[in-house]
Amino acid sequence: MNRSSKDILLPRRGFLNGLLAGGALLAAPGIVGRAQAQAGDAIRLGAPFHRTGIGASYGRWYERTATAALKIINEQGGINGLPVQMIVEDDGTDPKRGVEVMEKFAAEHKVDAVFGHLFSHVVAATAPRAGELKMPYFLCSETHALAAGKFNRYCFQPSITDVKSQINSMGGWITSNLGKKVTLIYPDYAFGYDHRDNMTAAVEAQGGKIVASIAIPPSETSFTRYLPRIPFDTEVIYHVMVGPAVLTFVKELGEHLGTKRPEIFGFIDSLEGVQMDIPQLSFLEGTYFWEAMPRYAQPDQTEFDKFYRNAVGVDATGASATDPKDISTYSHMFSAWETLFAIKKAMEISGYKGPAQKIDMLEAMEGITGFEASNEFPQGDKVFNGKTHQAFAHQNVSKFGGGKLEVVHTTTIEESFYPDETDYTQMSF
Amino acid sequence: MDIAPYLLLATLEGLVQASVLMLTALGLSLVFGVMRVVNVAHGEFYMLGAVGAWLCATLIPGHPAISFAVALIVAPLIVGLLAALADRAILQRINYNPEATIVSTIGISYIIQQLTLMTFGPDARAVDPPFYYNIRFPWFGYSSYKFFIIGVAVALVATLWLLMKHSKMGLLMRATQYDRETALNFGIPVGRVYSAVFAFGAMMAAVAGVLVVPNSQAHYLMGHDPLLMSFIVVIVGGLGSIPGTIAAAVLIGLSDGLLSVFFSPTLAKIASTLLVALVLVFKPQGLFGKAGRI
Amino acid sequence: MTIPNKKLFALCLVVLALLFMAQFVLSNYLVLALTRILILAIFAMGYNMLMGYTGLLSLGHAMFFAAGLYAAGLANYYGGVSLPIAFVIGILGGGVLAFVIGLLALRTQTVSFMIVTLMFAQVAYLLTLYFSNVTGGDQGLTLPTASRSFSLFGLAVDLTSPMVRFNIALTLFAVVLIGLFAVTQGPLGRLFVAVRENINRTEMLGFDTYRIRLLAFTISGAISGLAGALYGLMFGFIGSSFAEFRSSIEVLLFTLVGGPGTLLGPLVGTGVMTMLIDRLSGMTSAYLIVVGVLLIVINLWFPKGILGTIRDRWVPWLK
Structure with a gap:
């Protein structure tokens, strides 16, 4: 230029x-028109990652994880004998750009499938367009909108469990182990409302009570003034915050409550990608976190977890192997890895060689009932619901102590179930 | 919590916010007052201050107080230099046309933001405070560092005030603000005064950034909110009026803290933004200022 | 009736014809991209009408785009209103909001006007978040699959077909372009330009400049609303990110690049910038840097934009 x-x-x-x-x-x-993009010579996967914008720290790790998984797939001979290529585009964590990138994948790169979107507003904008372009679209997002029937038959979430079931499986543990009077602190937008609504239902179903519900605007950088709304009789504070200011939130919560604090339970989203053994977080000692996949290698670490960490380049504390201050988004990024292997499995079942067999591949995906814990699925075994296109997996409760997280409870997969809300197999392609 | 400690906390928080706002808004107001331009990149200078503090903390070993002290001096200087450069290279060439300046500074802010993203990265980074002591009130705890923020801000603003009133530089600035043409005729190097003012305004923002970072974190998108808040303060205070800006910073800092006690914070934000728009429409000289209509 | 500025009119027709032909020549992806460009170019044309011709630089036009988007989208989502009617509601949404905001904002000028529009747009954005149980907030709402097709005068229209989408966008673009040709090249357009060039003199000549500006503002808002409604219905998603400050900046950028105060400038600017960002985002994650650099470069060396520079140097009728 x-x-x-x-x-x-x-x-x-x-x-x-x-x-x-x-x-x-x-x-x-x-x-x-990308002359090299001819059917039959390779399988192309479009990867719209959040390289910039508010999702950037997640996007970076999604990209690293997916690249590592892809390397392994190709070393093992690709899919159905075809090499697999990944084409990455930045969507800026922006719904409008997400749609544009989807069109680019479909019409210009002519990919076989698209995977890797995380932030739910980007997913919500992109999913309808994926259906119109008849593009298989694999989410790594936690959004409940898919299982709620808001999308279409081309959308799948084969690895990470949706918010609703994550919360469902936590509600019982919180009320029976930590306390029944719960104060919720969540971001004042859709992601936060999912937590508020589902957690309120889950806690009340267990005979608990929400004593306060504190919504904090996502752009807020100072939190102390919200904290007096925590009632004195609170037994458990439940927090789920996202964005760059989460560390401030936790620190100010600590300063505010001091040593006479109630029990605290948070979603790791509050500290995803954040170093935990720093003085500002010492107050979190003895509090609990939900984790989809434990950031710190546990004493009973599986071979699969070891293999996965090694391949991605993450050490036993969840930091980059080359830079201990570069912390991974460990509890989410495994979905980029596992989704790739889920796509591989569906393609192998259907003998997929090119877009002509797209429908076969999607039906093969719908026919899958679950995945075994393995190098391909290091987070653990899961049940896949072909009707709602959503996977269900074990969830972990970890306790923070000595600058690290230790798993104290792992739920069964069944605890995260809820009645089906849709049946995509009844829809036409 | 009872209402009294609740209000005490809201007041403390409001004062801290007001202090930071005072610094950023004064920078913005100074630039507007003297140069009659709106600097949209102001928030990025604030962000650069915070990133500078993080950089100092990473590079300089030893007690956090040392690197913090260094950052408090070095970061604003570098940011000021950068701002002066931007003024020379861009703003001077478009002759400070108000609208072109807004567009150009939007461009500058994109560039700064993206360069930071490319080098500093997308993560929020924490910086250790120079000292750490948690003050326990009977109802809640409070970080002593926040009182330090208030102290430094007040000291800086007082210094600025004295400088404007009594130094030669202040005189030149006021003369240029009062009448640009006459100032030129009297041999005042208006071009250099403008560069200095622009740099000085940016430095105020950078100092605020350094002050804030041990309390929150450095992040490449952190400049957005302070920019909007400073806008609000500057407008309510009367564009270009220093006492007005100070008064407005305190008023808005405190009321923001108190309003969100009683209403949803988003609603509070809507109300205050709407208020500002209406102030500009119906009382363009601001609630306090006597500065002329823009 | 005589057509003023016949050369420009002819050029517009040629451009429309070329655009129509484009769908048979260009690759699939470029047709999809061009569809988006046409919709955003409508938005930019609405903006240009205000900024380029009337000289009012607004920093809050995202609110009118969003007003159209939400009015049309919510009417369809909750009211089950058919797409063509929802579309008209969207245009009205943009126009009515612009009229009300214009009543207030036009009491201010230049920098105040920029900030006031910015503040109102910020309020609008926050409102979409505050009423998130209706709007879906930042997560937005996905329009039901049933809204992907409609019938108009017995004609079944399938919004998922790329050719149908392109031609709908092109038709509306053509309507707006010809409409704006009539407005800007006629007596009303001369009044707008008079306000831009010297508001006091226009006032002295006995014109009510407040009314003229309000008219320009309302038309501009309605066209922005049209673009928003079209975008929302065509892509089946409405969300608060369209109301963000960044959208207001984008449309300003499109207009600046293409040439403020030229009829075809917004199309050129939108096309160039959209494709530039599209290409760059594949190469670097810092493509916004290019946007920043361009804003400055244009300001320094080409304040009139691409078509504005061409007009001033070679083709005076290009306005």
Whole structure:
């Protein structure tokens, strides 16, 4: 592009030439239409990751995880003998851009499937377009909208459990182990409302009571003034915060409550990607967290977890193997890994070689009933519901102590079930 | 919690917020007052201050207080230099056309943000406070560092006030603000005064960024909110009026704390933003200021 | 009736014809991209009508886009209103909001006007979050599958077909383009330009400039609402991110790049910027840097934008 920057300084002919050259540059790759993209020579997967925007720290790790998984798949001979390529595009954690990128994958890169979206608003915008473009779309998002029937038959969530079942499986443990009077603290937007509504239902079903429900605007950077709303008779504080200010939140919660604190239970989202053994967080000592996959290697660590950590380049504390201050989003990013292997499995069942067998592949996916714990599914075994297109898995409760998280309870898969809310197999493709 | 300690806490929080706001808004107001331009990149200078503090904390070993003290001096200086450079390279060339300046500073803010993303990364990074002591009230605990923020902010604002009133630089600034053409005729190097003012405004934001970072964290998108809040303060206080800006910072800092005690915080934000828009429509000189209509 | 500025009119027709032909020539992806570009170009044209012709720089046009998006989308989502009617509701939504905001905001000028519009837009954005049990907040609402097709005058229209989408977008683009041609090249357009060039003199000549500006503001808002309604219904998703400050900046950027105060500038600007970001995002994650640099470069060397520069140098009728 150094050419056009020079042209800018040269008016008249140079300017016009620059315009023409620029125009050709902008349009060219599209006109040519990626000649190498012909069916049959490789399987192409579109990966719209959150490289920038509010999801950036997640996106970075999704990309690393997926790259590692892809390397293994290709080393093992690809899928059905075809090499697998991953084409990454940044969606800026922006719903509008998410849709654009989906179109780009479908029409320009001509990929076989798209996977890797995390933030639920991006997913909500992209899912309908995926259905229209008839593009298999694998979410790594936790969103409940899929299982609630809001999307279409092309969308699947084969690895990470949705918010509703995560919370369902935690409600009972909280009320029977920590206390029955619960104060909820959550971000004042849709993700937070999912937590509020599901947790309220789950706690009340166990005979507990929500004594206060504190919504905090997502852009807030200071939290102390919300904290007096925590009633004195609170037995458990339940927190789930996201965004760059979460550390401040936890720190201020600590300063505010001091040593006479109630029990505290948080979703690890509050501290995902954040170093935990720092003085600012010492107050969290003895509090509990939900984790989908334990960040710190546990004494009973599986071979699969060891293999996965090693492949992605994450050490036993959940940090990057090369930079101990670079903390992974360990409780979410496994979904990028497992989703790739779920796609592989569906493609192998259906003998997938190219887009002509797309429907076969999707039906194969719907026919899958679950996955065994393995190198491919290091988070553990899961049940897959072909009707709601949603996976269900074990969930963990971890206690924070000595600067690390230790798993104290693991739920059964059944505890995360709820009645089906939709049946995508009744829909047409 | 009873209402009295509740209000005490809200007041303390409001004062801390007011202190930070005072610094950022004064920077914005100064630039507007003298140069008659709105600097949309102001929030990014604030962010750069915070990132600078993190950088100092990472590079300088030893007690956090040392690196913090260094950051408090070095970060604003670098940011100021950067701002002066931007003024020379861009704003001067478009002759401080108000609208073109807004567009250009939006451009600058994108550039700063993205460069930070590329180098500093997307994560929020914590910085150790120079000292750590938690004050226990009977009902709640409170970080002593926050009192330090208030102290530094007040000291800085007092210094600024004295400088404006009594130093030669202050005189030049006031002269340029009062009448640009006449100032030129009297041989005041208006171009240099503008660069200095722009740099100084950015430095105020950077100091606020350094002060805030041990309390919250450095993050590449953190400049957005302080920018909007500073806008609000500057407008309510009367664009370009220093006493008005200070009064408005205290008023808005406190009322924001107290309002969100009684209403949903989003609703409080809606109300205050709407109030500002209406102030601009119906009372463009601000609630306190006597500065002229823009 | 005589057509003023015949050369420009002819050029508009040629551009429309070329756009129509494009769907048979360009690759699939470029047709999809062009569909989006046309919709956003409508938004930019609405913005240009205000900023380029009338000289009022608003920093809050995302609220009118969002008003159209939400009015149309919510009417369809909750009221089950058919798509064409929802679309009209969207246009009204943008226009009515613009009229009300205009009544207030137009009491201010230049920098105050920019900040006031910014503040109102911020309020609008926060409202979409505050009423999230209706709007879905940031997570947004996905329109039901039943809303992906409709029939108009007995004609079944399937919104999932790329060709149908393209031609709907092109038709509406053409309508807005010709409509704006009539407005800007006629007597009303001259009044708008008069307000831009010298508001006091226009006032002295006996024109009520407040009314003229209010009219420009309302038209601009209605067109933005149209674009928003079209976007929401066509892509089946409404969400608060469309009301964010960034959307207001984007439309400003499109207009600046293409050339404020030129009829076809918004199309050029939207096309160039959309494709530029599209290409760059594949190469680097810091493509917003390019947006930043462009804003500055244009300001420094091409304050008139691409078509504005061409107009000033070679083609005076290009306005």
